[in-house]
Amino acid sequence: MVGAMxxxxxxxxxxxxxxxxxVFLAPCSGVTDLPFRKIVKKMGASLVVSEMIASQAMIRDxxxxxxxxxxxxxxxxxxxxxxxxxxxxxxEAAKLNEDxxxxxxxxxxxxxxxxxxxxxxxxALMKDLELARRIIEATVKAVNLPVTLKMRTGWDDTSRNAPxxxxxxxxxxxxxxxxxxxxRCQLYNGKSDWSFIRQVKEAVNIPxxxxxxxxxxxxxxxxxxxxxxxxxxxxxxxxxxxxxLKHLQEFFKNGQKCQAPEIAVQKELLLxxxxxxxxxxxxxxxxxxxxxxxxxxxxGLKGSNDFRVKINQSKSSTDVHQLINNFYETVLEExxxx
Ligand SMILES: Cc1cc2nc3c(=O)[nH]c(=O)nc-3n(C[C@H](O)[C@H](O)[C@H](O)COP(=O)(O)O)c2cc1C
Numbered sequence: 001m002v003g004a005m006x007x008x009x010x011x012x013x014x015x016x017x018x019x020x021x022x023v024f025l026a027p028c029s030g031v032t033d034l035p036f037r038k039i040v041k042k043m044g045a046s047l048v049v050s051e052m053i054a055s056q057a058m059i060r061d062x063x064x065x066x067x068x069x070x071x072x073x074x075x076x077x078x079x080x081x082x083x084x085x086x087x088x089x090x091x092e093a094a095k096l097n098e099d100x101x102x103x104x105x106x107x108x109x110x111x112x113x114x115x116x117x118x119x120x121x122x123x124a125l126m127k128d129l130e131l132a133r134r135i136i137e138a139t140v141k142a143v144n145l146p147v148t149l150k151m152r153t154g155w156d157d158t159s160r161n162a163p164x165x166x167x168x169x170x171x172x173x174x175x176x177x178x179x180x181x182x183x184r185c186q187l188y189n190g191k192s193d194w195s196f197i198r199q200v201k202e203a204v205n206i207p208x209x210x211x212x213x214x215x216x217x218x219x220x221x222x223x224x225x226x227x228x229x230x231x232x233x234x235x236x237x238x239x240x241x242x243x244x245l246k247h248l249q250e251f252f253k254n255g256q257k258c259q260a261p262e263i264a265v266q267k268e269l270l271l272x273x274x275x276x277x278x279x280x281x282x283x284x285x286x287x288x289x290x291x292x293x294x295x296x297x298x299x300g301l302k303g304s305n306d307f308r309v310k311i312n313q314s315k316s317s318t319d320v321h322q323l324i325n326n327f328y329e330t331v332l333e334e335x336x337x338x
Pocket of ligand 1: 027028029030031050051052081108110111150180211212213214233234235236237
């Protein structure tokens with residue numbers, strides 16, 4: 001395969017930033033918090049994006065929101081994703097984030113969640129392109145930062161207007177688009193329609209990133225081929241595999257598929273990730289936040305079901321740390337006997 005990949009790797013440019021490659025981590029509320037972004041970026045993602053931040057909560061200065069916009073040095077250019085339906089509030093929230101050290105602002109026009117679309121934010125904006133335009137204009141004008149936008153293909157099958165929104169976005173100064181190849185009404189059902197993303201790519205001159213259902217090298221390649229997009233964004237495929245984006249990047253560069261790291265290395269990565277979770281969220285919240293990650297890292301390893309039960313019952317970070325150590329030591333011993 002070496003040499004056959006020409007054209008799939010490229011360094012994406014967003015405003016003043018030339019990224020190292022074209023593989024992005026998707027914003028995922030409740031998952032892509034600072035510790036996760038840090039480990040994925042450290043391992044080799046081109047760009048990581050914060051969880052969706054409600055613009056109203058941002059300007060109210062809510063404690064939880066302030067925690068969500070904290071950044072680490074590793075993640076620069078730090079991208080903060082904002083959601084909202086009021087142009088003035090979005091503009092104010094974007095400016096606040098600029099003042100707090102964001103390097104790029106991303107606008108969410110893809111979230112399908114009821115509590116978001118009922119407030120006419122997220123993917124509901126794809127039903128009201130005039131409001132979408134006003135939000136984009138206000139946000140772009142409010143900051144001296146590049147602004148990007150993430151959308152779905154449309155609201156439903158009868159209104160797949162992503163190419164139209166893309167043109168509006170480009171005209172208003174948006175510098176990069178991400179398209180998740182599903183409609184809002186699909187939620188997460190069916191398949192991401194990568195070939196539809198090609199219509200967005202052909203409608204604009206700014207970089208377009210394809211998203212949805214990219215879980216291995218082959219799906220990443222297929223997504224690029226079908227969409228003609230400039231890069232890929234990966235969400236669920238990165239869970240428990242912070243090395244996966246780096247592997248995709250290597251594959252785009254040289255056609256080589258990388259092996260998952262040795263179990264001993266996976267253990268060290270999980271322990272490092274866990275320590276960061278506790279440091280960032282504190283003991284009580286951190287233990288709860290860590291559960292899903294621990295479960296994802298250990299998925300498929302022998303004894304992982306029992307391990308998960310024990311982790312979910314643990315009440316202290318020392319216990320969780322010890323359980324991780326013991327579990328991986330047992331797995332390693334078994335591997336050495338095989
Ligand atoms: C748990 C979860 C939380 C998500 N939160 C966000 C979010 O905050 N902002 C956003 O734009 N998309 C969000 N998404 C959508 C993802 O960014 C992505 O578009 C979608 O999962 C499809 O990509 P994937 O198949 O690689 O996961 C979320 C998805 C999941 C599963």
